[in-house]
Amino acid sequence: MPSSARSGRVYRRCGCRDQHNKQLGARCPRLTADPDHGTWTFAVDLPSPGRRRTLRRGGFATADAARAALRRVLDAQGGGYNADPNQTVADYLTTWLQTKALTLKPTTLVRYRDYVTGDLIPNLGRLKLDELSRRHIADFARDQIARGRGLFTLHRCLATLSSALGDAVRHDRLSRNPAHPSVLQRPASPERRIWTADEAAKFLRYCHRADPFLADLFEVLVGTGMRRGEALALHWRDIHLDQHVLYVRYTLSAINNARTVLTAPKTRSSKNWIAISPRVASAFRHRAATQGPVLPDGLVFCKPDGQPLRPQRVLDRLHQLSAEADVPRVGVHDLRHLAATLPIAAGVPLVTVSKTLRHSTLSTTANIYDHLTRQAAADAVDTIAAILTRADREAARLRWPRWLRPHRDHTSGNQEHLGTPNLRAFASA
Incomplete structure (x- = not known):
């Protein structure tokens, strides 16, 4: 009975099936006689749109399992997503991308696509x-590694899968995310070489x-700590030299x-403001003088026809100029790290550097530049120790025995300074 x-x-x-080879389905007489018959x-x-569409899914071992699957489909319809138990990973990922x-x-x-x-x-x-289980994902990762896939690329690929399945969990499409935590440990970042x-x-x-x-562009990148894309997207209306800021x-x-x-x-x-130093302001003025007509809505760093520069061209030119200048090869983003390491090493407070780089939290700056903050922390505790040591020495100098403490000279009416030992009395004794 349904x-x-x-x-x-x-x-x-x-x-x-009956004698005509037609499937009996729910009409089979054995269903009423044998409770274990069928599924x-x-x-x-x-x-x-148009005519009615009926979704049927079978093969469930118990009525409760079928009811649970039905409830998921109905909840999914209310939430605007698909909970078809026969939905494949390909179907889900395609819909997720859309x-x-x-x-x-x-x-x-x-990149996701x-x-x-x-x-x-x-x-x-x-x-x-x-x-889809964690075993399937682990097998996929092992196969990719065996084929020589880069660990960084594979980790990002698995992160994409985890993001998609995480959305399925948030929409109650799945009860858990089999891709989280990742089956592949995050590869260690290579040590960066930062210029002195x-x-x-x-x-x-x-x-x-x-x-x-490009010298003007590199001056701006080093002098402000801007990201490459942010500098290439600068418009002249974003720069206010009279106020010494850019937006x-x-x-x-x-x-x-x-x-x-x-x-x-x-x-x-x-999305914030950045202070401009006189050196960076000079780079902007030089750029304005050599560009020709400066339009408020025009890009600061662009091709002669006003079109944007390709980010890859900036990187290629940086590598070429670095080799010609006989300095170590670095990436464009390393110039942002340079803009952080120089002030930190000079003693600028970390909170100021964090605001300049426009990190979302101070901990982000501290984690990235931990190698520099360690030295600052060592300097700080050394300073504390030096202050306490000086205080101890001063206290020891003033801590004289009672018989060495200065006494009042009632005869002359003079009074020795209480903090100074009476050395003449000590010598005569």
Whole structure:
């Protein structure tokens, strides 16, 4: 006898056939005689343009299991997502990407799409979403490593899968995320090589001779700690030399290293103002003098026709100029680290450096530049020790025995200073 669960129906059926080879389904007489015969199925009518669409899913061992699956489908319909127990990983990831396209930055969406279509769907897509397990994900990771896949790339691919499955958990589509925690430990970041102040000055001097245009850009990157995309997205209306500040409103990104787009900065705190030093202001003035007509809505660093520079070109030119200037090879983002290490090493408070870099929290700055803050911490405790040691010495100097303490000279009416030993009395004794 069919039963209902909110809406829809749950019933038992089998695969037996009649004399005409037609499947009996729920009409099989053995279903009433044998409670173990057949399996449980649910059916529910779903809203669909045009005619009615009925979703049927079977193979459940118990009626409770079928009712639970039916409830998930009904809840999913109310929440606007698919809870079909036969939904594959490929179907889910495809729908997930379409949803994320409304909120992700174009560059992030392209990266997610590459991982989903190039890696996850070909290897895991045929599995049912409900059956995807941690073992499947671990097997995928091992296979990729055996094929020589880079650990950083593989870790980002697995992070994309974890993000997608995390959304499934938040929407009650899955009870848990089999990709979290990751089956692959986050690879250790390679140690960065940051220029010294002498190396940075040497590089900038050479740039001003070899490539004055990019020298202005590198002066801004080193002098402000801006990210490459933020500097390339600067408009002249964002720069206020009279107030010694500039405002970060956009970041420039390249999709597949080809099409460039302007998007919002990396974080909410990144969209902020930055102080301008006289040296950086000089770079902006030089850029304005050599660019020609300065339009408020025009880009500061751009091609002669006003089009944006490709971020990859800046990196390539940095490597080329570094080799010519005989300084170590670094990346563009390393110039941001340089802008942090120089003031930290000079004793500028960490909170000031954090505000300059526009990190969302002070702990972010402390974690990134831990190697520098350790030295600052060592200097701080050494200073505390030195202060206490001086205090101890001063106290010891004043802590004289009672018989050495100065006494009043009643005869002369003079009084020795209480803090100074009476050495004449000590000598005569």
